[in-house]
Structures are given as structure tokens and as C-alpha cells.
Amino acid sequence: MAGLKSPTIAISRWLDGLLRPLFNRLANETTILNGSQLVKQIEQWSAKYLTSTTSFITMDVTDLYTMIHQEGGIKTIRKLMDASNIKQIDGVKKEIILALARFVMTNNYFYLYGLYYKQIRGGAMGSPLTLTIANAYMYFVERPISKWAIITNSLYYRYIDDLFIMSNVYVDTLTGLVNYWNKLDININLSASIGHTAEYLDLKIENRDGSLISEVFHKASHESYFLPFTSVHAKHIKKNIPYAALVRAIRYSSSFDAFKREEAHIIVSLLLNKYPKDFYS
Structure with a gap:
């Protein structure tokens, strides 16, 4: 079963420890x-x-983790090692790494309504190796x-x-480019938004006549709940x-008003989670 206690999770973590540094070095300038x-x-x-x-221009990949074919993920690991010009990592040969990665990728199962299912496309969500393969594939x-x-x-x-892209290229050209980029890989579908405003990760940003306006962005699904003050965690973690x-x-807000709005949101969130006043006054 895919999960924190699954038989393959230890192998997945170990492989991720070997491969993620390769990806980080290779993609340092674009991630x-x-x-x-x-x-x-x-x-x-x-x-x-x-x-x-x-x-x-903001673009989101539709269902990245499940759209990559399992064998395509293994080929990605091979390409990652080839691009790094290495045949082994910490004494472990490429062939062994690929064999173990194939074992992890092709042995994900889940249980639903009394039946067991095997995942035949993509990797298990939450598996460390799945994230590295998806990142390397992209x-x-x-x-x-x-x-x-x-x-x-x-x-x-x-x-x-x-x-995420910022560009001075004409909008019509950018639209055509997005259509072209959507044809780069049959497994990758990009949903795009082009304009003078963008909501990306937890940042909202606007180009207002050549001036950048930014603030913290909260998705519609955002809920003002986090670690309750009544939890047993250490006080320094709560602080x-x-x-x-x-x-x-402070880092995101381009104006004092934007900061004060976010500060009010933070205070309300702390109150909802039973934090005393001396934590934010």
C-alpha cells in the first residue's frame, strides 16, 4: 500500500536522497x-x-504526478544521471538505481470499498521519489x-x-507560445493565465502602469487554521x-495598507486558534 508505512517507502526515501541533489544542481537556475x-x-x-x-504568465500542469507514465519516470532518472555525467552515486550503479526506482514506481496499491487496486500510471502522492521524478521530468x-x-x-x-513568467513580449505572441508549449510533451497539459496581474503560490502581484503592487495571496479554499495553541508542541514552535x-x-506587501490587511488576517487566525494576546501584541 502507498503510505508512510508502506514496504516501498524506505526505498523511495533512500532513492530520493541520492537523486534529489542531482536535480537541485541541474535545475538551480529555473526553480x-x-x-x-x-x-x-x-x-x-x-x-x-x-x-x-x-x-x-502563470501556468499550471494538470495532474502532474499521475500524468507521467511509470516507464517515462524511469527514463527521466536515466536522463538526469546522464545530464549530470555520472554512472553511479555513492557507489551505487545506475542500473541498480533504475531497477529500484522501477520497483517503487510499479508497486503502488490502494484499498477502496473492499477492493485492492494497483496504480498503473504515475507515482504515489506523498512518496519522496515521486516528487523528484516529477520535478526532473518537468x-x-x-x-x-x-x-x-x-x-x-x-x-x-x-x-x-x-x-511563472514575466515578459515584455506581445500578448498575442505569448498566447501563441503557450499553445506551442502545450505540444512539447503529450503527457503535460498547461492551463495558462496571461495579464497584468497574477496569483502565484502565496503571492498576488500586479503591474500597475509600470509599478509593481504585491501582497499575500490566500486561495478561496484557504482556512484560517494551523497549529492550535492548546497542542503539546514546544512554545518556541508556536511563537x-x-x-x-x-x-x-512584510516581504510581500508593497504598501502599508496591504501589510495592515494581512496583519489583521494573521491576528484573526491566531484568535481562532486560541493564541493569547501576548503572542501577537
Whole structure:
């Protein structure tokens, strides 16, 4: 069964420990880890290239984890190692890594209404190896996009299955390019949004006549609940929650009003989770 206690989870973690550093080194210039990192890159790019006509393009990959064929995932690992020009990692030969990865990918099962099912496409959600394979697969798919961004002085980054672009290329051309990029790989379907505003990860950003306006973004499904104050976790962990939220608000907010709106949201969330006043006053 796919899960934290499944027979394959230890192999998955071990393989992920071997392969993820390869991906991180290879994709360092086109991937981000969080919204704060993206804000920094946007500010650096905008200082040189931002105009009143600059557009944002956000693209989401539909069902990335389940759209990649299992054998395609194994081929991705081979390509990852070939691109890194290595035949073994920590003394483990490529053939053994591929064999173990195939075993993990093709042995995912789940139980529903009294019946057992075997997953025949994609990888198990939550499996460490699945994330690395999906990331590596997208790295090779996105090569034409990242090269185009360099040529056109556009900004391009990706977080797993979410793609972000800032560009001064005409909107009609961008629309045509998105259609072309949707044909790069039969397994990858991109749903795109192009305009002067964008909602990406936890960041909302707008190009208002050549000036960047940004604030924290909360999805419609967002709920103001996190670690309750009544939990048994250490006090320093609980203190870090409002601290991290306020730091994010400061980093994302382009105006004092935007910060105060997010600050009010944080306070309400803390109250809902039974945090005392001295945690945020």
C-alpha cells in the first residue's frame, strides 16, 4: 500500500536522497523554493526590464504526478544521471538505481470499498521519489521555455507544477507560445493565465502602469487554521507561527495598507486558534 508505512517507502526515501541533489544542481537556475525567493527575483528583474506593458504568465500542469507514465519516470532518472555525467552515486550503479526506482514506481496499491487496486500510471502522492521524478521530468520538458526566456530577457521560474513568467513580449505572441508549449510533451497539459496581474503560490502581484503592487495571496479554499495553541508542541514552535507570517507579510506587501490587511488576517487566525494576546501584541 502507498503510505508512510508502506514496504516501498524506505526505498523511495533512500532513492530520493541520492537523486534529489542531482536535480537541485541541474535545475538551480529555473526553480524556486517559495514565494519569498520569487519576490527577490522579480525585484531584481524589474529594476532593469519592467515596463507598463510587462505581462505575467502563470501556468499550471494538470495532474502532474499521475500524468507521467511509470516507464517515462524511469527514463527521466536515466536522463538526469546522464545530464549530470555520472554512472553511479555513492557507489551505487545506475542500473541498480533504475531497477529500484522501477520497483517503487510499479508497486503502488490502494484499498477502496473492499477492493485492492494497483496504480498503473504515475507515482504515489506523498512518496519522496515521486516528487523528484516529477520535478526532473518537468526540467526536461521546460528546457525550450527557459531557453526562450533567456533569449527574450524574460523572467522564468517553476515550483513543481506551477510555472511563472514575466515578459515584455506581445500578448498575442505569448498566447501563441503557450499553445506551442502545450505540444512539447503529450503527457503535460498547461492551463495558462496571461495579464497584468497574477496569483502565484502565496503571492498576488500586479503591474500597475509600470509599478509593481504585491501582497499575500490566500486561495478561496484557504482556512484560517494551523497549529492550535492548546497542542503539546514546544512554545518556541508556536511563537514561530506569527513571526513567520508577519515576516512574509512584510516581504510581500508593497504598501502599508496591504501589510495592515494581512496583519489583521494573521491576528484573526491566531484568535481562532486560541493564541493569547501576548503572542501577537
